[in-house]
Amino acid sequence: MAILDILKYPDEALKQVSEPVELFDDQLQNFLVDLEETMWAGPGGVGIAAPQVGCFKRIAIVDVSSKPKIKHNGCMILINPEIKTWEGMKIGREGCMSVPDYTGNVIRAEKITLQACNAQGELIDYECTGYEARAVQHELDHLDGLLFLDRLVSRRTDLFKRKVYKK
Amino acid sequence: MNNWKMLTLVGQDQPGIVARITTALYEAGAQLGEASMMRLGGNFTIMLMVKSEQSIEELTQCLTPVVQDMNLTISFQSIEASLHQHEIPDSIITVYGADRSGIVAKTTTALLEAGYNITDLDSDVAGSEAEPIYIIQIEGIATQGMAAVEKAVEQIKADGVNVDLAPLDVMIG
Ligand SMILES: [Zn+2]
DSSP, X not given: OOOOOOOOTTOGGGGSOOBOOXXXXXXXXXXXXXXXXHHXXXXXXXXXXXXXGTOOBSEEEEOOTTSTTOOXXXXXXXXXXXXXXXXXXXXXXXXXXXXXXXXXXXXXXXXXXXXXXXXXXXXXXXXXXXXXXXXXXXXXXXXXXXXXXXXXXXXXXXXXXXXXXXX | OOOEEEEEEEEEOOTTHHHHHHHHHXXXXXXXXXXXXXXXXXXXXXXXXXXXXXXXXXXXXXXXXXXXXXXXXXXXXXXXXXXXXXXXXXXXXXXXXXXXXXXXXXXXXXXXXXXXXXXXXXXXXXXXXXXXXXXXXXXXXXXXXXXXHHHHHHHHHTTTOEEEEEEOOOEEO
């Protein structure tokens, strides 16, 4: 087990699109252990994506179970994940281990459904809402080379009020 | 050595203030830090961290052509400062009501007594001239716990204004 180094922007590697995982082998299992440990060592400890540690594979881990009073799916190992549906929109404040010392407002879907392989390569369906849905969308963005900086909206608060414009 | 200065600027809003001021500072070899710039009451205002080996007099001189041309008021002051010191707020408080004297003072005093550390505050007078309303948006950190802040919020509400306290759960991933 090891805590891996986190790539930090302006490292351009963070902007690349990651490749799907094809082999669910021992090497992958070992990597998942390290990735999860690295997530726990971070300041937020609720999510991490493989490209953040320089592995450009479509792998993310989200675990918001440490947050009080929210709905969650426990520790989700998300391999080759795909969001199937989006519902609602909400502004929330985000930060990123790859962008230290900055937080900003980002609009995310309030409720998503997704499909992803687990560590064994079995396809699992998830439904996520609120904070967990936000974390999943943030991590999956990393797999496409997107940072929350690419999605910043105004810090000025009139944007908070327009809850009505749903799609 | 800490060479940070805070530039404060105010002037009637007009196109080009930010571009011309920051260009003059850039050409003077100054480094810019964090800034807050906004329009207040038809004026444009700037608070800008500037790092430079040059003295306040020298920096002021660099800006003089722009300042005179655009009729701006500026001042620099030496500050003890450093970057990368952001504190993450844990809550947002919105206060609004009919404009009345003392609304900001009463609100912020109640919050202070509850150990609430304000990191960001925006206030606005909206509505009409006949019936102005006051809106305050505060972000901060409840250093003595949220329960104390909730109590303060009840106290502010008792004054007949609307107050909403919402936790700000920053997602770091
Ligand atoms: Zn991130």
